[in-house]
Amino acid sequence: MKIRAPKYEQIAEEIRKRIRDGIYQPKTAIPDQNTLAKEFGVSRMTIKKSLDGLSMAGLIYTRRGDGTYVLGDIPLKIDTNSPAQKHTGLTAELGSRLSSQVIQFTTIMPTEELMEHLKINHDEPVLNIIRLRLVNKEPYVLEHTYMPKKLMPNLNNRVLKHSIYNYLEKDLNLKLGGAYRKIHADFSNNLDIRYLGSQPNDPILEVEQVAWLQNGIPFEYSFSRNKYDTRSYTVLDINPANA
Amino acid sequence: MKIRAPKYEQIAEEIRKRIRDGIYQPKTAIPDQNTLAKEFGVSRMTIKKSLDGLSMAGLIYTRRGDGTYVLGDIPLKIDTNSPAQKHTGLTAELGSRLSSQVIQFTTIMPTEELMEHLKINHDEPVLNIIRLRLVNKEPYVLEHTYMPKKLMPNLNNRVLKHSIYNYLEKDLNLKLGGAYRKIHADFSNNLDIRYLGSQPNDPILEVEQVAWLQNGIPFEYSFSRNKYDTRSYTVLDINPANA
DNA sequence: AAGTGGTCTAGACCACAGA
DNA sequence: CTGTGGTCTAGACCACTTA
Numbered sequence: 160m161k162i163r164a165p166k167y168e169q170i171a172e173e174i175r176k177r178i179r180d181g182i183y184q185p186k187t188a189i190p191d192q193n194t195l196a197k198e199f200g201v202s203r204m205t206i207k208k209s210l211d212g213l214s215m216a217g218l219i220y221t222r223r224g225d226g227t228y229v230l231g232d233i234p235l236k237i238d239t240n241s242p243a244q245k246h247t248g249l250t251a252e253l254g255s256r257l258s259s260q261v262i263q264f265t266t267i268m269p270t271e272e273l274m275e276h277l278k279i280n281h282d283e284p285v286l287n288i289i290r291l292r293l294v295n296k297e298p299y300v301l302e303h304t305y306m307p308k309k310l311m312p313n314l315n316n317r318v319l320k321h322s323i324y325n326y327l328e329k330d331l332n333l334k335l336g337g338a339y340r341k342i343h344a345d346f347s348n349n350l351d352i353r354y355l356g357s358q359p360n361d362p363i364l365e366v367e368q369v370a371w372l373q374n375g376i377p378f379e380y381s382f383s384r385n386k387y388d389t390r391s392y393t394v395l396d397i398n399p400a401n402a
Numbered sequence: 403m404k405i406r407a408p409k410y411e412q413i414a415e416e417i418r419k420r421i422r423d424g425i426y427q428p429k430t431a432i433p434d435q436n437t438l439a440k441e442f443g444v445s446r447m448t449i450k451k452s453l454d455g456l457s458m459a460g461l462i463y464t465r466r467g468d469g470t471y472v473l474g475d476i477p478l479k480i481d482t483n484s485p486a487q488k489h490t491g492l493t494a495e496l497g498s499r500l501s502s503q504v505i506q507f508t509t510i511m512p513t514e515e516l517m518e519h520l521k522i523n524h525d526e527p528v529l530n531i532i533r534l535r536l537v538n539k540e541p542y543v544l545e546h547t548y549m550p551k552k553l554m555p556n557l558n559n560r561v562l563k564h565s566i567y568n569y570l571e572k573d574l575n576l577k578l579g580g581a582y583r584k585i586h587a588d589f590s591n592n593l594d595i596r597y598l599g600s601q602p603n604d605p606i607l608e609v610e611q612v613a614w615l616q617n618g619i620p621f622e623y624s625f626s627r628n629k630y631d632t633r634s635y636t637v638l639d640i641n642p643a644n645a
Numbered sequence: 646a647a648g649t650g651g652t653c654t655a656g657a658c659c660a661c662a663g664a
Numbered sequence: 665c666t667g668t669g670g671t672c673t674a675g676a677c678c679a680c681t682t683a
Contacts, residue, residue, distance in 0.1 A: 165653090167652080185618070191668060193667095193668090201653075201654085202655060202656085204652095204654075204672095205652085205653060208652090208653095210669090217579075217580055220579065220617065221670090222662075222668085223661050223669045223670060224663075224667080225667090225668060226669080227669080231618050336463065336473075336640070337638070338638075338639045339637070340637045341635070341636045341637075342585050342607070342634060343607065344587040344630035345605060346605060346630075360603045362588060362589060362630070364585070364586065364587040374463065374471070374473075375428070375429070385587075387587035387589075391585060391586045392584070392635075394582070394583045394584075394585070394637055395580070395583075396580055396582070396583065397580040408670080409672075410671080434650080435649080436648095444672075445673045445674060446673095446675095447652095447653095447672070447673070450650080464650060464651090465649085465680085466651060466679065466680050467648080467650065467682075468648095468680080468681050468682075469649060469650080469681095470650080
């Protein structure tokens with residue numbers, strides 16, 4: 160973790176705690192910004208920045224001229240499905256219950272589609288990886304991944320059995336920038352039937368993804384295919400209109 | 403529109419324009435914050451706030467100690483599918499090409515599930531609406547919607563043929579707060595086959611949604627079902643780690 | 646060492662909601 | 665009218681990257 164977080168984060172964390180502990184109750188106002196500024200011994204701008212973060216996280220909402228209110232439980236059930244808007248990969252999500260089976264690991268030359276999605280030239284080789292991810296030894300998702308070879312100098316089988324994202328952030332010290340995902344429904348194909356154990360007519364939930372680093376360089380184009388009854392994709396969308 | 407936007411928004415808009423016009427080129431640094439502050443005649447804090455917004459929107463990224471860079475085109479194709487992270491409803495998305503056919507419009511008492519999702523008591527009636535939305539006269543999506551009756555005093559057939567979201571924001575002056583969505587794949591059911599024209603074995607893309615107002619009150623629980631080949635759900639996810 | 650962005654202050658004024 | 669949150673300033677110091 161960090162040696163020292165900024166004040167506004169520390170304060171946000173304390174307020175988060177007070178909401179969790181019920182000191183600040185849902186639907187009720189929390190102290191005004193001036194009062195909080197005095198309590199924490201900081202300027203009001205700093206309090207404002209803390210509250211902005213909590214507001215974006217959907218814990219509170221503010222009404223100009225009125226006050227700041229705790230926004231009771233958001234009506235959602237976080238279940239075993241994937242949390243929204245995280246691209247830390249499956250490993251962080253499911254931890255040790257996860258294992259991987261590498262089905263294919265080859266180097267290819269890019270198709271037109273890959274050149275476009277990964278923003279590379281026709282002569283730059285691409286890694287083509289197919290992995291079956293298992294949760295508690297049960298087939299969970301079949302991942303087809305394409306990555307520019309030049310970005311992943313030492314990617315090997317050992318890494319593939321664990322987390323590519325950890326390898327990027329820890330070993331290569333690259334920062335994730337974002338991801339664009341498209342979610343479809345589809346029929347099962349032969350690989351799905353073989354590895355996921357789906358029936359020929361079973362629907363498949365497919366997540367197509369382009370992910371890029373903080374400097375805008377795309378590093379991954381992938382398809383994740385799940386049996387219709389094993390996974391949903393969830394999105395939590397807080398309206399930024401309260402800025 | 404607004405009479406007068408805050409300075410930081412005006413400046414952000416100007417910078418956005420310069421990126422669009424190629425005055426600030428992808429992959430290159432834009433002027434530093436002090437220079438921009440002088441140019442626009444504002445304090446650096448205000449410039450910072452402009453850049454924060456652009457950063458969150460994924461147009462630029464900043465590196466402490468280094469500079470601020472334009473983040474070239476994000477590798478994504480916005481096609482006819484739904485834009486990400488908008489809950490303004492289909493009307494804003496597709497405009498006049500959209501029409502609606504109200505298949506069912508009744509008042510029911512809530513099930514356990516509805517009570518939980520809409521946070522209401524067992525004696526509070528719920529509107530149950532089934533609408534077929536058509537784009538260019540073609541069946542597009544079948545929407546099952548549940549809303550607490552008390553929140554929608556004058557909802558009528560005329561509104562249902564247009565936009566419930568407009569009704570909320572314009573007529574009732576309520577502000578949307580957020581939405582939680584779960585995307586599944588499923589088999590076609592009888593209603594899908596009848597209204598969407600899908601085949602019995604066709605996969606369906608279903609978006610299950612709970613939406614709430616800015617004060618945290620849930621106002622809608624709904625299912626939107628699309629034929630697998632007519633729609634994808636897209637998500638654009640910018641990593642907030644560059645704060 | 647120089648220059649960048651990130652944080653923070655102690656005020657000020659404005660816009661808005663509610664009594 | 666009072667009190668609230670939203671914006672903005674003119675500086676200061678710190679953390680970091682690059683040379």
